[in-house]
Amino acid sequence: MSFFKRMTRSKKKSAQSAKERLQLVLTHDRTDMTPAQLDALKDELIEVISRHIDIDPDAVNIDIAREGREQRLIADIPLKANARRRGR
């Protein structure tokens, strides 16, 4: 771990840690989905979409967002520049 990272981590207030940890835990409690299951979902989505259109798997961002007590699955999937022309 870099010196800078160590510095900022030790300075983080415990209330902030509690809040960040709770945000994750509550998301998983509410959706009944573990981070591993979310990763599996992401891999499968990438595979399906890649069959139709060119995407960069590393640029795909799939996450669960909180909106009040609602949870939503947000997928941000940038297309490769020439994907449209090359379409299969």
Added chain:
Amino acid sequence: MSEIITITSGKGGVGKTTAIASLGIALASRGQKVVCVDGDIGLRNLDVIMGLENRIVYDIVDVVEGRCRLRQAMIRDKRLPGLFLIPAAQTRDKMAVSPSDMMRLGDELRHEVDWVLIDSPAGIERGFKNAIAPADRVLVLTNPEISAVRDADRVIGILEAEEKGTPSLILNRVNPGMVKRQEMLSPDDVLDLLAIDLIGVVPEDQSVLIAANRGAPIALDKESRAGQAFHNIAARLMGEDIPFMDLEEKGGLWSRISKFAGRN
């Protein structure tokens, strides 16, 4: 047009019984007729917190099983006109009462009083189900503490799934100094995480334990900060628009949380 209110939390030891006793006192001191019902069968506690333990003859199971009339089980609190307690049974377990028994009891109590306040046991099993069954409104009580907030979220989810409506939040045992030093979740943080309406913030206050020692609910001590907080919650239950307490110096944390009150 009486109202049945249940306080629940998931986690134990967060202050439900303290809150029920003090809201009973606060509503009764506003001229309301109130009965506090101890729903924690087998772990009776509301009686000692209210200081009425020596006056118990009948309990909630006696009522449900027809061994006494409803009014015989309603212990009158002599400190205030119109305040009563129905104690839990100590030697029975939660299965002695069903959610439909509680609905029937609640409907009978509506004829007797303006407010029925039900103290729920910890957990999400039978005792909790019994306590929420007759409720018109549920208040979830929690502490600014990681496990208590997580359990509160779980309970809120169950209440929504059971179509009990979205509950309101009482945040108890807030230590303003620790919040200021960012060593405790702030009311803002907890509201952001749980995303429900706030009905009260109660500070950490040593007088709560002293009040419990004496069997004189903290709301009887209007000088205490916690007591004031419970009086404010009672006023909000009655529909008054009471600003959230300013526990800190001007302009700090407590004025910021008042913006959440506007969401009600």
